[in-house]
Amino acid sequence: MKQSHLFTKTRKEAPSDEVSKNAQLLIRAGYIHKEMAGVYSFLPLGLHVITNIATIIREEMNALGGVEIQMTTLQDREVWEKSGRWNDEIVDNWFKTKLKNGGEVGLGFTHEEPLTRIVSEHVNSYKDLPKYIYQIQTKFRNESRAKSGILRGREFLMKDLYSFCRDEAEHTAFYEKSKVAYRKIFDRVGLGEKTYLTFASGGTFCKYSHEFQTLTVSGEDTIHLCEKCHIAVNEEIIKEVVSCPECNGALSKTEKAVEVGNIFSLGTKYASALGLQFTDEQGVKKTPVMGSYGIGIGRVMGTIVEVFADEKGIVWPESVAPFRVHLVAIAGADGANVMGEAEKLYNGLSSRGVSVLFDDRDLRAGEKFADADLLGIPTRIVISEKTISGGKLEVKDRKTGVVEMHSEEDFFKKCLT
Amino acid sequence: MKQSHLFTKTRKEAPSDEVSKNAQLLIRAGYIHKEMAGVYSFLPLGLHVITNIATIIREEMNALGGVEIQMTTLQDREVWEKSGRWNDEIVDNWFKTKLKNGGEVGLGFTHEEPLTRIVSEHVNSYKDLPKYIYQIQTKFRNESRAKSGILRGREFLMKDLYSFCRDEAEHTAFYEKSKVAYRKIFDRVGLGEKTYLTFASGGTFCKYSHEFQTLTVSGEDTIHLCEKCHIAVNEEIIKEVVSCPECNGALSKTEKAVEVGNIFSLGTKYASALGLQFTDEQGVKKTPVMGSYGIGIGRVMGTIVEVFADEKGIVWPESVAPFRVHLVAIAGADGANVMGEAEKLYNGLSSRGVSVLFDDRDLRAGEKFADADLLGIPTRIVISEKTISGGKLEVKDRKTGVVEMHSEEDFFKKCLT
Numbered sequence: 101m102k103q104s105h106l107f108t109k110t111r112k113e114a115p116s117d118e119v120s121k122n123a124q125l126l127i128r129a130g131y132i133h134k135e136m137a138g139v140y141s142f143l144p145l146g147l148h149v150i151t152n153i154a155t156i157i158r159e160e161m162n163a164l165g166g167v168e169i170q171m172t173t174l175q176d177r178e179v180w181e182k183s184g185r186w187n188d189e190i191v192d193n194w195f196k197t198k199l200k201n202g203g204e205v206g207l208g209f210t211h212e213e214p215l216t217r218i219v220s221e222h223v224n225s226y227k228d229l230p231k232y233i234y235q236i237q238t239k240f241r242n243e244s245r246a247k248s249g250i251l252r253g254r255e256f257l258m259k260d261l262y263s264f265c266r267d268e269a270e271h272t273a274f275y276e277k278s279k280v281a282y283r284k285i286f287d288r289v290g291l292g293e294k295t296y297l298t299f300a301s302g303g304t305f306c307k308y309s310h311e312f313q314t315l316t317v318s319g320e321d322t323i324h325l326c327e328k329c330h331i332a333v334n335e336e337i338i339k340e341v342v343s344c345p346e347c348n349g350a351l352s353k354t355e356k357a358v359e360v361g362n363i364f365s366l367g368t369k370y371a372s373a374l375g376l377q378f379t380d381e382q383g384v385k386k387t388p389v390m391g392s393y394g395i396g397i398g399r400v401m402g403t404i405v406e407v408f409a410d411e412k413g414i415v416w417p418e419s420v421a422p423f424r425v426h427l428v429a430i431a432g433a434d435g436a437n438v439m440g441e442a443e444k445l446y447n448g449l450s451s452r453g454v455s456v457l458f459d460d461r462d463l464r465a466g467e468k469f470a471d472a473d474l475l476g477i478p479t480r481i482v483i484s485e486k487t488i489s490g491g492k493l494e495v496k497d498r499k500t501g502v503v504e505m506h507s508e509e510d511f512f513k514k515c516l517t
Numbered sequence: 518m519k520q521s522h523l524f525t526k527t528r529k530e531a532p533s534d535e536v537s538k539n540a541q542l543l544i545r546a547g548y549i550h551k552e553m554a555g556v557y558s559f560l561p562l563g564l565h566v567i568t569n570i571a572t573i574i575r576e577e578m579n580a581l582g583g584v585e586i587q588m589t590t591l592q593d594r595e596v597w598e599k600s601g602r603w604n605d606e607i608v609d610n611w612f613k614t615k616l617k618n619g620g621e622v623g624l625g626f627t628h629e630e631p632l633t634r635i636v637s638e639h640v641n642s643y644k645d646l647p648k649y650i651y652q653i654q655t656k657f658r659n660e661s662r663a664k665s666g667i668l669r670g671r672e673f674l675m676k677d678l679y680s681f682c683r684d685e686a687e688h689t690a691f692y693e694k695s696k697v698a699y700r701k702i703f704d705r706v707g708l709g710e711k712t713y714l715t716f717a718s719g720g721t722f723c724k725y726s727h728e729f730q731t732l733t734v735s736g737e738d739t740i741h742l743c744e745k746c747h748i749a750v751n752e753e754i755i756k757e758v759v760s761c762p763e764c765n766g767a768l769s770k771t772e773k774a775v776e777v778g779n780i781f782s783l784g785t786k787y788a789s790a791l792g793l794q795f796t797d798e799q800g801v802k803k804t805p806v807m808g809s810y811g812i813g814i815g816r817v818m819g820t821i822v823e824v825f826a827d828e829k830g831i832v833w834p835e836s837v838a839p840f841r842v843h844l845v846a847i848a849g850a851d852g853a854n855v856m857g858e859a860e861k862l863y864n865g866l867s868s869r870g871v872s873v874l875f876d877d878r879d880l881r882a883g884e885k886f887a888d889a890d891l892l893g894i895p896t897r898i899v900i901s902e903k904t905i906s907g908g909k910l911e912v913k914d915r916k917t918g919v920v921e922m923h924s925e926e927d928f929f930k931k932c933l934t
Contacts, residue, residue: 142587170559
């Protein structure tokens with residue numbers, strides 16, 4: 101994409117009421133727009149990142165046997181009354197609104213109840229199970245405090261998968277597989293090393309749930325690490341679980357972290373409440389065992405910003421970056437020649453399947469370089485009279501700051517593998 | 518995809534409160550689930566169709582120079598007060614809800630106001646214009662009557678593009694280009710022939726707006742056709758426009774139709790209200806001329822069902838069908854052999870890039886054939902002991918009902934071009 105085609109610009113200052121680092125940087129770089137506290141629109145560059153993260157998650161969910169659907173925001177009170185979660189004293193962050201012709205509806209903050217109802221209309225035999233159903237959909241939570249940018253929104257995009265198994269053993273096998281898939285997702289988006297499988301409080305049907313917590317000072321959670329096993333325990337259960345659940349060793353380090361994903365065994369709670377049953381091989385009616393598996397997509401994006409940004413701006417891992425290459429043309433006295441060469445390279449890279457943001461704007465070099473640093477695209481290539489006369493591209497790695505001169509062929513071979 | 522992997526099943530009856538043909542068929546075939554009147558979830562097959570329609574629209578919007586973003590559902594009262602549209606007496610189908618820490622917010626039913634605010638933070642010079650910005654996003658309208666299935670939802674997916682031009686001439690040029698793009702979209706989704714560019718009432722800034730109306734008895738609108746020009750006039754302005762606006766000939770036919778898209782010149786209404794301005798070449802402050810361009814994606818899907826369905830079920834055009842081929846294995850006495858051959862063909866088709874729904878379920882042939890007809894996938898292939906011994910595939914065209922025997926190679930060459 102040509103940068104002149106984008107309508108967004110960078111800005112020096114974030115809105116004064118924006119206190120979080122992730123939203124400050126993302127707003128300044130033109131990735132998002134703050135509509136109100138906890139509510140952000142995704143502008144073209146931001147939508148690219150969101151889409152890249154969603155694609156990685158979708159691939160791993162499909163590999164896990166997931167089937168994708170799209171449920172609704174508007175929620176039928178009836179199904180939530182069956183589980184007891186319609187009550188505002190039980191769930192304190194509902195948004196509710198009224199239908200014109202009477203009746204109150206909610207805005208979905210999660211989807212166990214409506215999905216269980218849907219499944220009950222399609223599943224009735226052991227032959228129909230297990231099933232793993234997910235969506236990538238917008239959730240609404242009426243947070244009284246929304247100061248963490250896109251780490252904790254009132255409106256946010258989430259992947260939520262729900263599993264329906266025939267028994268505990270089948271559920272546990274899938275639950276363990278989902279841990280591996282989650283680990284792979286966080287590896288692929290670049291957060292693997294900093295993300296800890298974390299034991300947290302469970303519920304009626306399971307002793308513990310599992311969170312995926314990424315270390316960052318801006319995190320709202322506190323976790324206790326076993327660095328050897330790359331496992332942690334959430335502060336909320338530290339009195340109960342005093343040592344590493346894996347190796348029994350000491351939890352030697354305490355860190356702030358943000359919960360980028362969680363997996364939860366639900367037992368038969370929702371299936372029972374909604375009357376979901378199946379007939380087993382012997383003709384006996386049974387209740388499926390459920391689990392839920394969430395990843396906040398905006399939250400992953402915000403966490404990546406928090407973890408990797410430096411004093412100059414955002415630093416994206418290649419897998420989620422809005423573009424792979426930021427091509428910056430610096431037109432001097434002989435502007436036409438530089439722009440012509442840059443255009444040629446832009447077309448060449450694009451035709452080889454490399455996604456490029458081409459800074460074709462009529463701005464000073466300093467402004468373009470500052471913008472490139474703020475935007476955080478992994479590789480910056482500068483084309484100027486100097487690079488043209490030298491016959492090489494000036495290639496800068498955003499993360500390390502290392503600048504190298506490469507021929508075009510060299511660049512393909514060495515830098516894009 | 519293997520049909521056993523889908524969790525949905527077909528059913529004989531739609532819910533008794535569902536009166537629309539589109540939703541009855543889509544529910545019976547397992548494409549959608551009715552959460553409440555006017556609110557439908559998209560199940561795996563339905564999501565495939567929605568995604569296919571969205572992809573076609575996205576391609577044409579990008580070709581038109583559009584940049585994609587994703588705005589929010591929750592709406593800040595402040596921007597809507599500026600345009601006067603917060604008032605429930607002016608806009609009578611708002612959903613509104615309360616923030617926990619005070620203040621009322623709306624659920625977006627359109628996005629002129631918030632986008633104009635966003636653009637005002639990024640655009641300030643004539644060099645920044647024109648810009649064409651779109652999203653594919655969920656809208657909410659508090660309809661008191663919601664009896665048309667997915668033709669008129671309380672919650673529905675829409676593509677909305679907004680244009681920002683420097684003057685009327687630039688606006689008009691884009692407006693005309695958008696007509697061509699819309700025509701192409703409706704051609705590609707299979708509705709071209711039945712869809713009429715229709716003159717409808719305009720607003721403060723333009724005499725007429727243009728709707729794209731698809732002929733179907735279930736339509737809520739009445740239009741008057743000039744069949745020669747493939748143009749129509751909406752009943753609402755028929756007293757004003759009594760002949761074809763193109764050829765001045767008689768409007769010879771009156772038909773029911775559903776509005777699948779519309780384009781609208783907005784003049785400077787929203788830009789003025791929100792204070793969006795730019796500086797022209799002479800340094801003079803000016804107000805951009807805007808337009809809005811909508812297509813209801815669920816509505817397009819519902820209209821396709823209404824228009825093409827026959828007494829046996831849904832009939833999808835190839836471009837939007839959830840799968841290109843429905844492979845039905847009929848296992849007789851020697852079941853293993855049939856399933857093995859079917860699996861081979863499934864893999865062969867898939868590896869050649871053909872999307873296949875493989876009916877691998879343990880059901881009677883009659884049930885499988887009835888399901889295939891109801892689901893409406895364009896091409897059905899039957900594999901049975903008979904077809905295997907004959908060395909050919911039994912290929913049925915869903916639309917025409919014509920059955921032919923083809924070798925696998927033949928099928929690729931003749932049927933998939």
